[in-house]
Amino acid sequence: MSKFRKILFFSKRQKLIGSVVLLSLSLFLSEYLSGLPLLVSSLILSVSTAILLYVSIKNDVKETFFYPILILPLFYTASFSLFYPLIPERLFTRLILTSIYAFGLYSLFLTQNIFAVSTIRTITLLRSARIVSFIITIVTLFLLTNVIFSLRLPVYLSSTIILAATFFLNFQSLWIYSLEKKFVPEALFLSVFIALSLAELSLILTMWPINASIYSIFLTGVFYAYSGLTHAWIEKRLFRGVFWEYIWVGFLSVLILIFFSRWGF
Numbered sequence: 116m117s118k119f120r121k122i123l124f125f126s127k128r129q130k131l132i133g134s135v136v137l138l139s140l141s142l143f144l145s146e147y148l149s150g151l152p153l154l155v156s157s158l159i160l161s162v163s164t165a166i167l168l169y170v171s172i173k174n175d176v177k178e179t180f181f182y183p184i185l186i187l188p189l190f191y192t193a194s195f196s197l198f199y200p201l202i203p204e205r206l207f208t209r210l211i212l213t214s215i216y217a218f219g220l221y222s223l224f225l226t227q228n229i230f231a232v233s234t235i236r237t238i239t240l241l242r243s244a245r246i247v248s249f250i251i252t253i254v255t256l257f258l259l260t261n262v263i264f265s266l267r268l269p270v271y272l273s274s275t276i277i278l279a280a281t282f283f284l285n286f287q288s289l290w291i292y293s294l295e296k297k298f299v300p301e302a303l304f305l306s307v308f309i310a311l312s313l314a315e316l317s318l319i320l321t322m323w324p325i326n327a328s329i330y331s332i333f334l335t336g337v338f339y340a341y342s343g344l345t346h347a348w349i350e351k352r353l354f355r356g357v358f359w360e361y362i363w364v365g366f367l368s369v370l371i372l373i374f375f376s377r378w379g380f
Contacts, residue, residue, distance in 0.1 A: 130171035131224045138164055138192065139217040146199045146209050157196040164192040168224060172231050181294075184227045186287040187252060190280065191223055192216075194258035201265055201327075223251050230291050245291055249346070252288050256281065256338055260317075261331040270321050277317040277334070282310035285342055292349045309341045329375045336368025 125133065138160060145156040165185040172184075195216045202208055226244040233241050259280050263273050286306040290299070313334055320330050340361040347353040347361075 340365035
């Protein structure tokens with residue numbers, strides 16, 4: 116009976132690998148779309164990413180599963196599927212983008228699995244998983260802000276999207292440092308504060324003479340500084356050296372913004 120079950124049911128790792136392959140192929144095909152079909156396919160792919168991750172890990176964490184684990188995979192797929200129209204339309208470019216997406220998605224699935232299992236037992240890879248997750252969060256935000264700025268949406272709409280995206284990304288980024296439901300109110304408060312700050316900055320940047328890449332670098336740098344400081348505070352390691360590390364990243368982001376601005380004089 117046990118052998119039959121092993122044949123009939125895939126293991127968790129097989130489900131994760133199969134999900135990555137399926138989503139990567141779907142992303143590659145969606146890169147030939149544009150306009151409304153692209154938006155629809157991006158939405159379907161993003162939701163499918165969260166569903167496939169849940170299906171892959173639900174048997175191990177039925178009682179301890181918590182929804183923040185699904186946030187980053189959803190936004191990660193959305194950022195890649197919407198970013199492609201901004202780069203040259205070549206087969207080689209599509210293959211490179213899809214490969215990067217697949218590698219990042221598999222790494223992300225593994226980290227989310229570690230977070231899920233860590234709610235029931237201690238795992239030595241937890242700290243490494245947090246670092247990988249934070250890096251993927253930064254990449255995701257960079258791609259999303261690049262897309263938002265490139266679309267030249269109305270000011271109120273772009274700022275609202277930035278507000279929502281940074282709120283959810285920061286909320287999951289903070290939650291993985293506690294992995295406890297009782298931490299949710301604090302994570303919500305901090306996430307709202309950071310999201311409002313970046314939304315206000317994005318509002319100012321819509322009138323600033325910069326291109327989409329500098330816009331994204333600046334907002335991502337500020338997010339990195341804000342979120343990194345809150346992570347250090349949660350871990351009770353907000354020492355002077357750590358504090359100034361994040362402050363310098365924020366300061367460097369401001370310098371890049373000023374230096375690469377296209378002033379008309």
